[in-house]
Amino acid sequence: MSEIKTQTVSASSKHKKNLLVVLALSGTYLIAEVIGGVLTNSLALLADAAHMLTDVVGLLLALIAIKIAERKADAAKTYGYYRTEILAAVINAVVLLGISIYVLYEAYLRFQNPPAVQSKSMLIVAGIGLIVNIIGMMVLRKDSGESLNMKGAYFEVLSDMLTSVGVMIAGVIMLTTQWYYADPLISAAIGLLIFPRTWRLLKEAVNVLLEGTPKDVDINNLRKLLEQTPGVIGVHDLHVWSLTSGVNAMSAHIITDNTYTRNELLKALTDQTTGSFKISHTTFQIEEDGYEEGPVHS
CATH class of the missing domain: 1.20.1510.10 (Cation efflux protein transmembrane domain)
Structure with missing residues (x-):
């Protein structure tokens, strides 16, 4: 993470x-x-x-x-x-x-x-x-x-x-x-x-x-980008919010097929997210298929 x-x-x-x-x-x-x-x-x-x-x-x-x-x-x-x-x-x-x-x-x-x-x-x-x-x-x-x-x-x-x-x-x-x-x-x-x-x-x-999605971040495009990242087979609990103007944060649960190490996957996800969107802080929870922590949101 x-x-x-x-x-x-x-x-x-x-x-x-x-x-x-x-x-x-x-x-x-x-x-x-x-x-x-x-x-x-x-x-x-x-x-x-x-x-x-x-x-x-x-x-x-x-x-x-x-x-x-x-x-x-x-x-x-x-x-x-x-x-x-x-x-x-x-x-x-x-x-x-x-x-x-x-x-x-x-x-x-x-x-x-x-x-x-x-x-x-x-x-x-x-x-x-x-x-x-x-x-x-x-x-x-x-x-x-x-x-x-x-x-x-x-x-x-x-x-x-x-x-x-x-x-x-x-x-x-x-x-x-x-x-x-x-x-x-x-x-x-x-x-x-x-x-x-x-x-x-x-x-x-x-x-x-109210921690609504920032108007300068398209959350649907963000989800697509994450899902298309090599090694990712699913994304859930995706949230994007602003701490203040110009300082956006996000968190997401990422389901992986273990093709890449966790560090490699984290680097790829972080680089793509911060490079393509106005997001300063990223938090990813890496999960294997079948893992269930609780109710899945978004």
Whole structure:
């Protein structure tokens, strides 16, 4: 049986410096935006500030999760602490959904009696925020495709970018027409836009926590590859799961005809599996035909 290694570097860990840069940018702008939202009396701007706050907290959480995940495995956590990155992604998604619901509620209240908004100041603050968020997205965009933790951080920044655009649109409308319904209307639209992407992120993260098959591993093709390996006459109890994004593991029971030694068979199975699929850790139980350990699964 192959030994499970636990020192694989997670996808998030490779990009933590970029995360730190975006965290510094977002934290600095958050302070300015809160002040601007209060002074201009803009719900859209305060909604943007609320999202920026979740950005800062979410980015910090993602960074902390990476640091924890880098800890070495021990007797209590034999797989290490990779899953903290997935927990961070779940928390980020849940917080974003909560903020979106709150913004929709506040927008509903303001539809009943929209207050006057200092549109010019609102535009200036939102414009600065848009620049900050675009920089953040450029820094994190490539990283987001490799890790759910980084994808959660990217979605935080993306949602703020959309909010900044919405705030600027509302600002232009109110500045030129004094139609203050634009503020809650744009805020509601922003809240609705954030939902689909965040929901998909949450589903992906929960799938990892439930040890579902990673989307980047075709388990049917994996089974065929194992069954076609010389010396193998059957495969059962095949399982594939993710420890975190970019770190997939698998285990399988292999029935052999004893054509090859166990070491030769293990090497062939491991080389083919890790070479053809995005799998970092393999565990094979070698059995002879007729051996029955218990109920056979998959």
